[in-house]
Amino acid sequence: MIDIKIAENAGACYGVKRALKIAREASSVPGPAHTLGPLIHNPRVVASLAEQGVGVAHTLDEAQSGTLVLRSHGTAPAVKAEAIARGFEVIDATCPYVSKVQEHAYELGKQGYSVVIIGEPGHAEVESIRAWGGDAVVAVADTPDKLPATLPDKVGVVIQTTQSQDHVDAVLGAVRKLAREVLVKETVCFATQERQKAAADLAGKVELMIVIGGHNSGNTTRLYEICKPLCEATYHIEDVDEIDPAWLAGVEHVGITAGASTPQEQIDAVCSYLNKLAG
Ligand code: SF4
Numbered sequence: 001m002i003d004i005k006i007a008e009n010a011g012a013c014y015g016v017k018r019a020l021k022i023a024r025e026a027s028s029v030p031g032p033a034h035t036l037g038p039l040i041h042n043p044r045v046v047a048s049l050a051e052q053g054v055g056v057a058h059t060l061d062e063a064q065s066g067t068l069v070l071r072s073h074g075t076a077p078a079v080k081a082e083a084i085a086r087g088f089e090v091i092d093a094t095c096p097y098v099s100k101v102q103e104h105a106y107e108l109g110k111q112g113y114s115v116v117i118i119g120e121p122g123h124a125e126v127e128s129i130r131a132w133g134g135d136a137v138v139a140v141a142d143t144p145d146k147l148p149a150t151l152p153d154k155v156g157v158v159i160q161t162t163q164s165q166d167h168v169d170a171v172l173g174a175v176r177k178l179a180r181e182v183l184v185k186e187t188v189c190f191a192t193q194e195r196q197k198a199a200a201d202l203a204g205k206v207e208l209m210i211v212i213g214g215h216n217s218g219n220t221t222r223l224y225e226i227c228k229p230l231c232e233a234t235y236h237i238e239d240v241d242e243i244d245p246a247w248l249a250g251v252e253h254v255g256i257t258a259g260a261s262t263p264q265e266q267i268d269a270v271c272s273y274l275n276k277l278a279g
Helices: 014-026 043-051 077-085 096-110 124-136 165-178 190-203 218-227 264-278
Strands: 003-006 033-036 054-057 067-070 089-092 114-118 137-141 154-159 181-184 208-212 234-237 253-258
Touching (some): 014 096, 043 054, 077 089, 077 124, 096 114, 114 124, 154 165, 190 218, 190 253, 208 218, 218 253
Parallel strands (some): 003 253
């Protein structure tokens, strides 16, 4: 008999639920509908949206015409402007918390700050923030070694909404050593902080911890990184198929958490599979 506990606040956050609702509504608009890039970092959900008529276009050329849903991670302002100019029906599903970070990056640049983004280089959200910050952005780093050797005197810092506090503290400590004046905009979203805290609390109490979410999902990967030191047997899976029944050998307490782009159905599927395995 195993005891399965799900961490509080596991799974889809406000921004993801909102983006999904917007995208599903777009499927009922006449004409073709696309998201520009995957709506969220969850391949199963993205595939199911495509079945409902909202496919993924990676470029405006690929989408050609019709309705264009801008992803929850945000879009560069120049791309949004071009989509409108080309006549797309643009529906912006950017999470309002991400929009806030974009605005801060833009405003800090206007106020004469050089901008450092604490975030994962190349991540869709981070790239949209970088685009909003424009030429003012001097560094993007989720670890201190990714910072340049020197920084301008006056630095404004914005933070990717899903960064963990450990990453933020480490990079911020290094930025403070390199710049004379540092203005920090605390932009990690509450949903992320709560989910990470609950996952850590649970990981410290179980022998097996399963983190569910897209392998391409940065916030799910950070949940894994947070849980792993607290529970050696922590695994990041996208789907039940990836569960090895051997993980359950001798285990009495299992913890489950899930990233911000993981719908409840995927959490339920993992729970019922584990219960079945435990007999
Ligand atoms: S994790 Fe936070 S910022 Fe990101 S989509 Fe969800 S609510 Fe928005």
